[in-house]
Amino acid sequence: MTTPTTVPYGTQVQEAAAYIQSKFGGYTPAIGLILGSGLGDLGDQIEDAVYLPYEEIPHFPRSTVEGHAGRFVIGKLEGKDVMIMQGRFHYYEGYEMRKVVLPVYVMAMLGIGTLVITNAGGGMNRAFKAGDLMLITDHLNMTGDNPLIGPNDPELGVxxxxxxxxxxxxxxxxxxxxxxxxxxxDGEALVLQEGVYAGISGPTYETPAELKMLAYLGGDAVGMSTVPEVIVASHSKLRVLGITCITDMAIGDELEPLTHEQVVKVANLTKPKFIGLVRAFVREVQI
Known part of the structure; x- marks a missing residue:
């Protein structure tokens, strides 16, 4: 649905949350998950699932990226009520930053306290390899924007x-x-890395000089999402676990041409380990 510019942002959040809550079917999710490119299959493993396409939700845009299903999935995972975004919105799709992060505010209003955010990214740390998973310990906001710019709504955060x-x-x-x-x-053990995620606007992949700069600034992986959502998660006082699937190596001196299809292919190969880690986390986390 399109959003009239006259509707205050806080009202957009409330109306979207009210619509979703009307479809819950008795669920009370406390854990939210945002699934990135090629990683959406976890949403198909939800028990007794309720599916809500984004285009049916008031004020939501549409996800236009290949590999993103574009819907919420609400149900049970590892015995806990969860709310999953199968696909997300991106700044590079032409949406203003506040539209990109609208679902995070909505999930917070619905009672989510824990948010697991995943993405596909390029590895800039030479110790990484394609197929690794990286726990995000911090980020660099290189998008050129911030979703909190503008009037602050105290109902949403400080x-x-x-x-x-x-x-x-x-x-x-x-x-x-x-x-x-x-x-x-295949029985191969999960290789779990840690590092700093550099968030850029996209949609172009980085030049060699840009990758050298980002690595020099402390980035270990680079991608086109996550940072705006984490900023809003902090604004909403959500606890966040961030995971990057390293789909390619983005070393400035050794850069090779890259396509979105290659990114999705590696993410698909890594899915069993990614899903295993997320399911274990959902099972064990105290909420």
């Missing part, structure tokens, strides 16, 4: 939110503890 622990340290430690029990379909 004017100047703290970002010192945007990625929850306890959740990072829990994920590291659980990783040892996760293997792929």
């Amino acid at each position: 004017r100047f939110p703290d970002m010192s622990s945007a990625y929850d340290p306890e959740y990072i430690e829990l994920a590291k503890k659980l990783a040892g029990g996760v293997t792929g379909v």
Whole structure:
């Protein structure tokens, strides 16, 4: 549905949340998950699922990216009520930043306290390899924008939110503890890295010079999502676990041409380990 410019942002959040809540079917999700490119299959494993296409939700845009189903899935995972975004919105799709992050505010209003955010990204740390998973410990906002610019709605959060622990340290430690029990379909152990995610606007992949700059600034992986959502999660006082699937190596001196199809292909190969880690986290996290 299109959003009239006259509708206040806080009202958009409330109306979207009210519509979704009317479709819950008795669920009370406390855990939300945002699934990135090629990683949406976890949404198909939800028990007794309720499906809500984004285009049916008031004020929501549409997800236009290949590999993104474009819907909420609400139901049970590992015995807990969850709310999953199968696909997300991106700044590069032409949506203003506040539209990109609208679902995070909506999930917070619906009672989500824990948010698991995943993405596909390029590895800039030479110790990584394609197929690794990286726990995000911090980020660099290189998008050129911030979803909190503009008037602040105190119903949504404070004017100047703290970002010192945007990625929850306890959740990072829990994920590291659980990783040892996760293997792929071939029995290969999960390789779990840690690092800083550099968020850019896209939609172009980076030039060699840009990758050298981002690595010099401290980035370990680079991608086109997540940072705006985490900023809003902090604004909403949500606890966040961030996971990047390293789909390719983005080393400035060794850069090779890359396509979205290659990114999705590697993400698909990594899915069993990714799903195993997320399911273990949902099972063990205390909410």
